[in-house]
Amino acid sequence: MIDTLINPADPPERQTQKLLTIAQVLMRRVEQITDDSGAAYAQFQRAAMLEDQVRERTRDLERALDLLNDSNARLAEANRATEAARQNLANAIETIQEGFALFDADDVLVMCNSRFGMHMLDLRDHLKPGLTFGDYVDRVSRSRFLELPAGESPEEWAVARRRRHQDRHVIFNVRMVWDRWVQVSEHRTADGGTVILQTDVTEIIRLERSERGKMLDDQARVIRATLDHISQGVCIFDAEARLVGWNQRLGQLLTIPMARFRMGVSFDAILDRYRPDLAFGEGMTEARLGDWVEGGGARGALRFELRRGPDMIMDVFAQAMPDGGFVMSFTDVTAERAAIEALSRANETLEARVMERTLELEDALGHAERANASRSRFVAAASHDLLQPLSAAKLFISSIGDEELAPGARTALDKAQNALLSVEGILGALLDISKLESGRAAVSVGPVRLDLLLARLNDEFGPIAAARGLRLRVVPSRLSVMSDPAYLRRILQNLIGNAIRYTDAGRVLVGVRRRGGMVRIEVRDTGPGIPEEEQDNIFKEFHRLNARASASEGMGLGLAIVERACALLGHPLGLTSQIGHGTCFMVQVPMTETTAPPDGPRPSPSPRRPMQNRIVFLVENDGDLRRAMGLLLEKWGVSVLDAASGEEALDLIEELGILPDCFIVDHNLGEGMDGLRFLAEMAARHGAVPARIVTADRRPELRAACAEAGVDLMIKPLDARALESFIAGLPVSA
Known part of the structure; x- marks a missing residue:
């Protein structure tokens, strides 16, 4: 209608003017048509909105259709790739020289190649995807190409085959007709499926069988040569006790011509033929030997003695073979028996001589022990008797102590006091040695606090070391050890006193080192050192390296006491020394966490208290x-x-x-x-x-x-x- 109102031939200005006029008329007309509530305009708005929604949904459908077309294209491409992969897999397993089959996790055949079941022509038509493993085994067990083991039915073979299928990996050989062999290798896949490979091993088994036959022939020749060259006579019987093998030495020992031996002769026939010339040794009878021969494969080895005439003794050893037969060997032991008898007679003579010598040694040992006991008792008694006047002498000298004396008399008195102390030390050492050697020394092992022990030793030997111009250093320790307190103190007293006695200058160091569960107590000095060749001798009684040392400085008993006391307590004793630099003695003692009982306060010197009226x-x-x-x-x-x-x-x-x-x-x-x-x-x-x-x-x-x-x-x-x-x-x- 607009085309009729607007003339295309009009100039543009005219056409525009007409359109504006038409629009104004239409607008006035729309404004005049109100429908009471503006329903017409609302419908116009809804129509416009609906058109927009339809257009949006149309675009969405077009995009969805494009995506669907793209997905279909990709799916088609994936199907083509899958089919290509499946075809490639089929081609690949077809190129395998062995038979190949794949069963899924439900034991259903997925695929196989043309060589799978190649020796069972009656099975080929049934080897298709979908065949269950159970049906496959049943058909194999009934195949006319399968050669079952002797005495085994198809059902029994199938049960055994299914039992093997339970293992993750299994390899076994299956025998086919016409002496052909297939090796079956079965393996589980990661998803629970099963791969079966079948390999024709006929040529391998035939070659192995041939080689085994050759080896058996070679072994038979070697065995024959060995039997003919050994010094024993040997005979071999089968499960029916018939002779199947022997050597030449057997005929020589039994004085049987080799022409008399023949295959298949029974054991009883041989025994009957030569019974008059043979006699069984002690513990063996003909009946017992017969029972052993008839005992079959369950019999154990048998050894007995056989005498041929008065001059020959043979040792017979019989042993069963796995097939039920047995082997018997005969060894000439005549010379050995004669030597044993001669040796027995010599032993009787020797035993008498040994007994006589033993009695002499026992008498000598008894004399030595009595002499040693007498010496120990003498030392103890003599020491005890000497201690009586020694104690009196010390007390007499002590009673003079504070009196006014001339300088010469005082010097003589001091020397006498020192001499008495030396004698006391020597007697004490003799008593210790006597107790340790006689075995009468008793120990009481318990916790010992090293701090108290070392402090007392420091107080005891500090003035002695200072008097000799030496420095004595005792390193304190809070450790406790398990030992006899009296013997441990005596050991350390002897070691420290020995170090001070033989050190001319320098110092003596006493210290403790912890080594795991052990404590090593060391006594080091800067003395002249001990030569290596003398380090064992210094522990002997009355042995002193320094010959200039006088009896007042000891009789060489200190280290002997140390060694015996350490052995009695089970404390390892060690020694290291370097000439010109000094010596270190070491005693290892077990450490303990148990605290030793308190020893009471150490007494300190106190001024003399008056003792009148007592x-x-x-x-x-x-x-x-x-x-x-x-x-x-x-x-x-x-x-x-x-x-x-x-x-x-x-x-x-x-x-x-x-x-x-x-x-x-x-x-x-x-x-x-x-x-x-x-x-x-x-x-x-x-x-x-x-x-x-x-x-x-x-x-x-x-x-x-x-x-x-x-x-x-x-x-x-x-x-x-x-x-x-x-x-x-x-x-x-x-």
Whole structure:
């Protein structure tokens, strides 16, 4: 209609003017048509919006269609690639020289090549995808091309084949008709499927069989040559006890012509033929041998002796073979038996001589042991007897101590005191050696605190080292060890004293090193050193390297005591030395975490306390020692009562009617009561009185008895300071 109103031939300006006029008319007309609520305009708006939505949905559908077309194209390409891959896989497995089959995780055949089942023509038509493994095994078991093992049915073969299928990897050979063989190799895939490979191994098995036959022939020739060259006679019987093999030596031993031997002759026939010439040895009879021969493969080996005439003895060894047969070997042992008899006769003579010599050695050993025991007893008795006058001499000298003396007399007195100390040390060492050698030494192992032990050794040897111009350094340690405290202290005393004695200048160092669960206590010096060839000799009794050392400096017993005490305690003892630089002795002791019981405070020197108004009763059967001790006590201001025996002391107390402040009692009072019995009798009559037992007896049993009685022990020779400390500590009499 607009085309009729506008003339195309009009100029543009005219056409534009007409269009503006038409638009104005239409606008007025639209404004005039209101429909009460503007429904027409609303419908126009909805139509415009609907057109926009339709256009948007159309564009979405066009994009979706494009995507669908693209996906279809890709799917088609993937299907083509999959089919190509499947065809390539089929071509690949077809080129394999072995038979190939793939079963999925459900044991269903997926694919196989043309060589799979190549020896079973009656199975080829059934080998198609979809065949289950069970059906495959059933058809194989019934195939006329499968040669089943003897005595096995198709059902039994199928059950065994399925059982093998349970393994992840299995390889076995299957025999086919016409003597052909197939090796079956079965393997599991990652997804649970199964790959089966079939390989024709007929030529390999035939070649192996041929080679085995050749090898058996060669072995038979070697065995024949061996049998003919060994010194034993050998015969071989099969499961029916028929002769199947023998050697020439057998005929020589049994004096049987070789022409008499023939294949298949029975064992009983051979035994019957030669029974008159043969005799069985002890423990073997013809019946027992017959039972063994008939025993079959379950019989064990059999050995017996066989005599041929009076001059030959043969050792027979029979052993079963796996096939039920047996082998017997005959060895001529005549010469060996004769040698054994001669040796037996010689042994009888030798045994008599050995017995005689043993008795002589036992007598000599008994004499030596008695001599050694006598020596030990003599040393102990002599030392004990020497300690009595030694103790008296020390006390006599101590009683002179503070008196005014001329310088020469004082010097002589000091030398006498030092000489007595040296004698005391030597006697103590002799007693230690005697106990260690006689085996009477008893140890009491327990925790030992090294700090207290080393501190006491430092106090003991510090002044001695200083007097010789040496520096003694004892490194403290807080460790505890398991040992006998008395023996460990004696070991270290001897090592430190030995180091000080043989060191002219420098120092002596005592220290502790921790080595795992062990503690190594070292004593180092800067002495002259010990030559390597002498390092074993220094532990011998009375052996001293330094010949200039006098008896007052020791008799060479210290290191002997150290070695024996370490062996008794199980403490390893070591030594390193360098000439001109010094020596180091090392003792290894087990470490313990257990804390040693407290040892009480270490006594410190205190000024002498007055001892007037104290009464001391001496019970001592040695007159010199009693007088020396009394003289010393009276010099200290002590009133002294004395008696030579326990009975005399009891009578004197009853007569005087007073009790002393303390008793000092010798344990060995002669044939009457000993010291402990005397103190027990005193306590029963008058109550407990402070006392000390004095003795030279160092036995642990006596120490234990005193401890049980609650009495302290003082070892001879008496130490005047210890005696003074005891008396000064007594309460003053009222």
